[in-house]
Amino acid sequence: xxEQQRPVADLTTDYDIMDPxxxxxxxxxxxxxxxxxxxxxxxxxxxxxxxxTRYEDIVAIAQEHETFTSRGIxxxxxxxxxxxxxxGAVAAPPITSDPPDHHWHRRLILPVFSPQSVAKYEQxxxxxxxxxxxxxxxxxTADAAGDYAQHIPVRVIATMLxxxxxxxxxxxxxxxxxxxQGMTDPELRQASRMNIIRFFVEQLEDRKRNPRENDxxxxxxxxxxxxxxxxxxxxxxxxxxxxxAGVDTTWSAIGSTLWHMAQHPEHRRMLRERPExxxxxxxxxxxxxxxxxMARIVDHDVEHQGCPMKxxxxxLMSFPAANRDxxxxxxxxxxxxxxxxxxxxxxxxxxxxxxxxxxxxxELRVALQTWLERIPExxxxxxxxxxxxxxxxxxxxxxxxxxxxxATPA
Amino acid sequence: MGxxxxxxxxxxxxxxxxxxxxxxAAPEVFGSDDLGYATVLIDGDVPADLEKKVRRSEAxxxxxxxxxxx
Numbered sequence: 001x002x003e004q005q006r007p008v009a010d011l012t013t014d015y016d017i018m019d020p021x022x023x024x025x026x027x028x029x030x031x032x033x034x035x036x037x038x039x040x041x042x043x044x045x046x047x048x049x050x051x052x053t054r055y056e057d058i059v060a061i062a063q064e065h066e067t068f069t070s071r072g073i074x075x076x077x078x079x080x081x082x083x084x085x086x087x088g089a090v091a092a093p094p095i096t097s098d099p100p101d102h103h104w105h106r107r108l109i110l111p112v113f114s115p116q117s118v119a120k121y122e123q124x125x126x127x128x129x130x131x132x133x134x135x136x137x138x139x140x141t142a143d144a145a146g147d148y149a150q151h152i153p154v155r156v157i158a159t160m161l162x163x164x165x166x167x168x169x170x171x172x173x174x175x176x177x178x179x180x181q182g183m184t185d186p187e188l189r190q191a192s193r194m195n196i197i198r199f200f201v202e203q204l205e206d207r208k209r210n211p212r213e214n215d216x217x218x219x220x221x222x223x224x225x226x227x228x229x230x231x232x233x234x235x236x237x238x239x240x241x242x243x244x245a246g247v248d249t250t251w252s253a254i255g256s257t258l259w260h261m262a263q264h265p266e267h268r269r270m271l272r273e274r275p276e277x278x279x280x281x282x283x284x285x286x287x288x289x290x291x292x293x294m295a296r297i298v299d300h301d302v303e304h305q306g307c308p309m310k311x312x313x314x315x316l317m318s319f320p321a322a323n324r325d326x327x328x329x330x331x332x333x334x335x336x337x338x339x340x341x342x343x344x345x346x347x348x349x350x351x352x353x354x355x356x357x358x359x360x361x362x363e364l365r366v367a368l369q370t371w372l373e374r375i376p377e378x379x380x381x382x383x384x385x386x387x388x389x390x391x392x393x394x395x396x397x398x399x400x401x402x403x404x405x406x407a408t409p410a
Numbered sequence: 411m412g413x414x415x416x417x418x419x420x421x422x423x424x425x426x427x428x429x430x431x432x433x434x435a436a437p438e439v440f441g442s443d444d445l446g447y448a449t450v451l452i453d454g455d456v457p458a459d460l461e462k463k464v465r466r467s468e469a470x471x472x473x474x475x476x477x478x479x480x
């Protein structure tokens with residue numbers, strides 16, 4: 001496709017979120033746009049979009065959910081003419097819901113993700129992290145992304161959903177099909193989406209025949225709103241969201257932060273010597289390595305900060321750009337575990353704030369803690385060989401590290 | 411009575427969207443309801459030794475939902 005080859009003329013009018021240089025390191029482009037006369041850039045590429053880069057604009061748009069709707073949330077336009085039959089209406093509530101439905105869509109799932117509820121996954125996540133490390137700790141080398149980070153969120157989410165852990169490879173491949181390769185390959189994106197929906201249709205049928213105790217899908221199928229049982233299409237949507245939003249995102253955050261830690265022995269030492277810093281260190285790492293960019297669809301023609309936005313236009317919500325705005329954060333590119341002011345929006349803002357944020361934080365903290373306990377010293381094998389995914393979700397996909405091997409006591 | 415100051419703190423439930431960043435900065439002062447929205451755990455004045463943490467909570471809320479009354 002032409003847009004992949006044509007060089008970018010001017011970032012403020014022609015940015016390309018799939019440009020290989022931008023995927024590897026988008027921050028110089030964000031900085032250039034943010035400090036230009038047009039801090040809300042526009043492009044015709046990939047179906048066209050607006051891209052605000054200042055914290056204040058991104059938070060304001062997130063909070064103005066009536067003008068900037070969530071009827072489309074992917075950074076790429078929908079696949080034209082996709083035939084989905086009965087499943088065309090399966091969305092990803094509540095992230096794709098607008099008020100008034102958004103309210104009950106969210107209330108039904110928030111209790112599952114409260115800090116109190118997700119705490120029960122901590123020990124299982126720690127055991128999982130340890131078992132992954134057992135596989136490579138004797139080798140002195142590992143792919144921190146592919147051998148470690150990639151396997152953690154998918155298994156936690158599969159456990160929560162009560163679906164077979166043995167299908168991890170399929171789940172990961174479907175999610176990457178929607179959020180990574182599917183960005184530039186609409187047919188793959190559509191096929192991956194249908195794989196996910198078909199899988200959960202079978203799971204719903206199974207739960208109807210064999211209801212389970214303490215089972216999220218069974219509970220969702222039995223949930224009532226104003227006395228009426230919720231539709232299957234809602235339950236399918238929630239399952240779709242949990243898988244698509246709960247896997248690539250947290251895996252990317254774990255990978256990015258290990259990539260950081262591999263290059264910053266002073267930060268590893270600081271967390272070892274002052275473990276009380278862990279909670280705020282996780283927030284700071286989330287600020288600097290926010291993995292997710294969302295989108296909004298403009299509801300009606302509106303002029304926003306001088307930009308003539310039309311009904312139906314797509315607005316990219318680059319939370320990574322917001323989190324590096326020097327107007328909001330002093331020394332924005334520096335990781336500072338003792339930062340006092342950190343209103344980061346790695347999980348978004350407003351009514352669509354990530355519902356799974358407490359689980360994501362827990363997974364990120366436990367994955368990093370377990371790695372640093374077992375492998376306190378490590379470094380990148382070759383910084384130039386690290387590969388990154390970008391677009392909707394940013395994080396390393398291959399990140400080889402090496403570390404001293406310790407002889408196990410007999 | 412010296413330098414110890416106590417403050418009162420409130421959360422605007424209309425603005426809170428459950429980021430939980432206040433509870434991360436000051437777990438002694440902020441908690442979570444069943445849906446994950448912030449609650450204030452302390453009735454009345456916040457003890458002076460927690461003031462620094464409360465200020466940090468205010469400075470970490472992305473929705474600016476926390477009010478500190480000196």
